[in-house]
Amino acid sequence: MSLTRPDPFLSKWAENGERYDVPNSGADTAKGKADIQTGFPEITMKSVLNGGVPPWGQDHNGILYKITEGVQWTQAGGTYIYDKNFCDTIGGYPLGAKIKSTIYNYVTFINMKEGNKENPNDYTTPNEFWLSDAKKGNGWAILTIPSSDNSITYYTSDFKFATTVAGNKTELFVRPSFDGSNFLKIEGSNKPYQNVQAAINDIADGGTATIHIYYPDGPYYTTPDNTSNANTDNQYWNIGNKNITLDIYGNDDLDKIGKEITDNFKPYNKYVFKEYERLKVYMPSYTSHSSCVASGIVGSGNLNISGIELIVIDQVVGGDFNGAFINPLKxxxxxxxxxxxxxxxxIWGGWGGNTTSVKIDQCQFNTKDGSGHFFWLSSDILSLTVLETFNQLEDFSYEFFASNSKDFLGKASSYLDFKLVKTGYTTSDGKGAIYTPQGLNTYLPLTIDIEL
Known part of the structure; x- marks a missing residue:
């Protein structure tokens, strides 16, 4: 059987006729009046000879008007919004119900649980909504739009449209010199991006991905267009609330180290060895806007970097610089x-008293003139882990990269706004005060080499 689309109601029933507005309840049933809850009363179902009362034609028109009013709204593409009174009366919205946002006309919510009484308009970021069965949120999901090329149009943290690759694409490649010819098989059929920011943009909010940077095309810059031209529109990597890992491909020495680690079942990170030259990434900055190079959302933006030399450019476009380069990412x-x-x-700064963490694994810290701050503590709480080893590995061709992490980060002068606060006493009578760094959680024994 084929189905033919019925003609829409061009007008509501009795739109220009005589009708009554049928109430939800409380009709004068003794006179044969109808209401929504009880319908036509029993007296209208008896013969007039037996004391019955004829039903009112105006009630018939009123009921059919109300029904066709709703049908016509739906036929016209109308989408309903959250209605608390309606929701409470029916016991919550059913699974699969769709309603329109009252804040953004282009946002539609779909209900992911039975009997949902939550008002989705009370929530302002995608992470507060249903993301999966493990992250149920308020039970409403923001409706996404899949396309034929496996991309997804979704809503960003400020509810704007964005399009990204499908969620199962977690490996992205950057090669500015790419000319369309075939090259490394590791890239498969995916064309590499021209710069790091373009790859970041193609990762959905809250997504996790590794961005592989082609070593021979270095050095790189942390501006979105991979140049030293820093300005308000071309300034920094915007990580947002994404989980980004940056690593290197196309370096023969690094590939050899990785192969030997694999062949000998060594439990090491290939980037902590010295037998390859680090990829140089320069950090220009502009004083306005966010005043940082790698920017993210506190508590959810993560940046994992390996085998890179981050070089601060000894010049600021626009005047004196007043911020931290990496802010406020994990x-x-x-x-x-x-x-x-x-x-x-x-180099690194937090934001607004929040808690975040940094892990430093076999790294070098080189200052311009023998001094300089790496962390800006301010009012934030930083959990710092530092890993460092110099032991030569038996039956292994490579040596650990020379690290001064513990020495540099073990000095109070490496922290901007370093303060000591009293956290306890060594005796029960309140003597022998114990001081710890304000906002810093670390096992490192700190040397107080500055005036407090």
């Missing part, structure tokens, strides 16, 4: 070099 660094520290106040 940071993991493996076998990296941080060069020219001291040109600006700090």
């Amino acid at each position: 940071l993991d660094a493996h076998g990296c070099i941080f060069s020219n520290i001291g040109v600006y106040p700090a």
Whole structure:
């Protein structure tokens, strides 16, 4: 049987006729009046000879008007919004119900649980909504739009449209010199991106991905267009609330180290060895806007970097610099070099008293003039882990990368806004005060080499 689309109601029933507005309840049933809850009363179902009362034609028109009013709204593409009174009366929205946002006309919510009484308009970020059965949120999901090329149009943290690759694509490649010809098989059929920011943009909010940077095309810059031209529109890597790992491909020495680790079943990160030259990434900055190079959302933005030398450019476009370069991301660094520290106040900074963490694994810290701050503590709480070893490995061709992490980060002068606060006493009578760094959680024994 084929189905033919019925003609829409061009007008509502009795739109220009005589009708009554049928109430939900409380009709004068003795006179044969109808209401929604009880319908036509029993008296209208008896013969007039037996004391019955004829039903009112105006009630018939009123009921059919109300029904066709709703049908016509739906036929016209109308989408309903959250209605608390309606929701409470029916016991919550059913699974699969779709309603429109009252804040953004282009946002539609779909209900992911039975009997949902939550108002989705009370929530402002995608992470507060249903993401999966393990992250149920408020039970409403923001409706996404799949396309034929396996991409997804979704809503960002400020409810704007964005399109990204499908969620199962977690490996992205950057090669600025790519000319369309075939090259490394590791890339498969995917064309590499021209710069790091373009790859970041193609990762959905809250997504996790590894961005592989082609070593021979270095050095790189942390501006979105991979140039030294820093300005308000071309300034920094915007990580947002994404989980980004940056690593290197196309370096023969690094590939050899990785192969030997695999062949000998060594439990090591290939980036912590010294037998390859780090990829140089320069950090220009502009004083306005966010005043940082790698920017993210506190508590959810993560940046994992390996085998990179981050070099602060000894010049700021636009005047004096007043921010931190990496802010306020969770940071993991493996076998990296941080060069020219001291040109600006700090390399890493938090935001607004929040808690975050940094892991430093076999890294070097080089200052411009022998001094400089890496961390800006301010009012934030930083959990710092530092890993470092110099033992030569038996039956292994490579040596650990020379690290000064514990020495550099073990000095109070490496922290901007370093303060000591009294946290306890060594005796029960309140003597022998114990002081710890304010906002810093670390096992490192700190040397107080500054005036407090």
